[in-house]
Amino acid sequence: MRRKWFYLALLALALSALVLAQGRYQIGTPLNEKEVQEWNIRPSILANGVGLPPGQGTVDEGAQVYATHCASCHGTTGEGGAFTRLVSEPFPITKEVDAVDFAIGNYWQYATTLFDYTRRAMPFATPGTLSDNEVYAVVAYILYQNGVIDESEPMNAKTLPKVQMPARALLELDPTTQKRFPWLKLP
Amino acid sequence: MNRRKLLQLLSKGAAAGAFVKLSGGLAQSKIPPSATDTLKVLGTTLREYGERSEFEKDVIRYISPNLRSRHTGADFTPLEKLEGVITPSSLHFERHHGGVPNVNPADYRLVIHGMVERPLMFTLQDLKRFPSVTRTYFIECAGNGQNGYRNPPDMTLTATRSRGLVSNSSWTGVPLSILLKEAGIKEGARWLIPEGQDAAAYIRSLPLEKALEDVLVAYAQNGEAIRPEQGYPVRLVVPGWEGSIQVKWLRRIQVTDTPVMSKDETSEYTDVMADGKIWAFTWVMDPESIITYPSGLQQIGRGFHEMRGLAWSGHGRIRRVEVSLDGGRSWKRASLEPATDPLSVVRFKYNWVWDGRETVIMSRAWDEKGNTQPTQEEFFAKWARNNRYHYNAIQAWRIGADGKVINGDKTLAGAPAQLGAVGRGGCGGES
Secondary structure, X not given: OXXXXXXXXXXXXXXXXXXXXXXXXXXXXXXXXXHHHHHOOOOOOOOOOOOOOXXXXXXHHHHHHHHHHOHHHHOOOOOOOOOOOOOOOOOOOOOOOOHXXXXXXXXXXXXXXXXXXXXXXXXOOOOOOOOHHHHHHHHHHHHHHOOOOOOOOXXXXXXXXXXXXXXXXXXXXXXXXHHHOOOOOOO | OOHHHHHHXXXXXXXXXXXXXXXXXXXXXXXXXXXXXXXXXXXXXOOOOOOOOHHHOOOOOEOOOOOOOOOOEEEEOOHHHOOOOOOOHHHOOEEEOOOOOOOOOOOOOEEEEEOEOOOEEEOHHHHHHOOOEEEEEEEEOOOOOHXXXXXXXXXXXXXXXXXXXXXXXXXXEEEHHHHHHHHOEOOOOOEEEEEEOOOOXXXXXXXXXXXXXXXXXEEEEOOEEXXXXXXXXXXXXXXOEOHHHOOOOEEEEEEEOOOOOOHHHOOOOOEEEOOOOEEEOXXXXXXXXXXEEOOOOOEOOOEEEEEEEEEEOOOOOEEEEEEEOOOOOOOEEOEEOOOOOOOOOEEEEEEEEEOOOOEEEEEEEEEOOOOEOOOHHHHHHHEOOOOOOOOOOOOEEEEXXXXXXXXXXXXXXXXXXXXXXXXXXXXXXOO
């Protein structure tokens, strides 16, 4: 009996040694790629465009989407209402501009952010209800309203990452952050 | 007056003063009449979950009446009404981008995927099985101090509205480094993109190096489950960094080689500098301090006061706090209560006898790296006046000859007449 306990204890020790040798605790459920995507219902859009879905939208289509889903909070043409302004001057901002007038065309530095945020968090009370095409369209409309793209330019996975935002020229890395993470570069 | 008349008076409930006068100079009792009542009756019964005294109901978070929505925005910890350093969980400041989600812990899952050897999913029970760490850390919104920004200064400012977007808790959780090791980080990975389970599906970019250093995947706050407003059931705690990167209701961590440049690290939580540039990834919270007693809208009398306040820094331990009793001309060293952890709030104190003369008091803190707080002028020499974040200039309180305490900040020369308008732009303002 005593010997049995001894061997059991030895086995337990060997097992924990094995786990610790791997540096892992063997806790958690492995997922395959399909299962990951099932959970990833608000995929992140990286600044280089990775993550952008198929589909596209035009400024004209976007005007419709905007009028239906966005205008009640952000104003008829993005000038702001109950909530944030989306269109404001000057392009880009200066240090004299009141922060309440920081908007997409004059402050946002990456066009991809607009797609990511709109699809992930808008409309405010019903997030996730717009189709990818509708998101592309409303992104096109807002960029057009801000004077960033032409009326004829549809937005899709190819065109959106190439859109240059005026405020990107102002963006720099915090020097304290740069010192600590010398490898860090802004996209 | 005869005895009979006296009895009549008493039966009519005449003022105690009359009684004292009539009964030959007996002084009114110094003890409040009902102060001994609880000795004579049974108290309330045992209860399963405690509540504070009914007499403390005015100690509440400050919610601005000007907010456009209570589903987004922030409310403030009532700093001057609290003691010690731990913020009661119910009074921890709030900042949400799409309301507080109601997450059922039975359905809770955290998935780590992207540049990993083994994408993994954890339940809440899984997370609690890992080795745990408990540390006291402050969490501060980068917009804290925005109400202290205004020019001319806001004369109704309180310590709460000046710096109440900071709170300090004991956090328990599993180090994120353990979970990442479990999943196996692939060569070339540099970034994590944590995502929240709220209606905003809030995301940020966090360098892998910081995650391996001291970031916690926390499930407990001050000994019990994290409050819903603070991320129930699981949030990130990123010690010393701005609150907005400490993603609440954590549901997903994507491991990548580039940052996402999400809305909340580009259009918000970026700093406009005095040269007109915009700084990104201003993560570390610079040192701050605030005198909580005496502070704005309080009233004091002559005599002894223990001046009290709070200090903290994202760069490391607070080493020294000084107070000035003469508007910044001279400074005296305050005593510090010992802090348990380096990135915790510390309580400072200074014994002081007020002589009744009008004066301006202030505090400034130094951390172990030698960082200290700027004056307002120094702050605005570096940051633009329309910047919304990281305001950590010295806060002054003016004590009038009548003992009333008000904002003691100066009107800045050359600033826009209505600088307060910037308050509308970010989380630290009130509308």
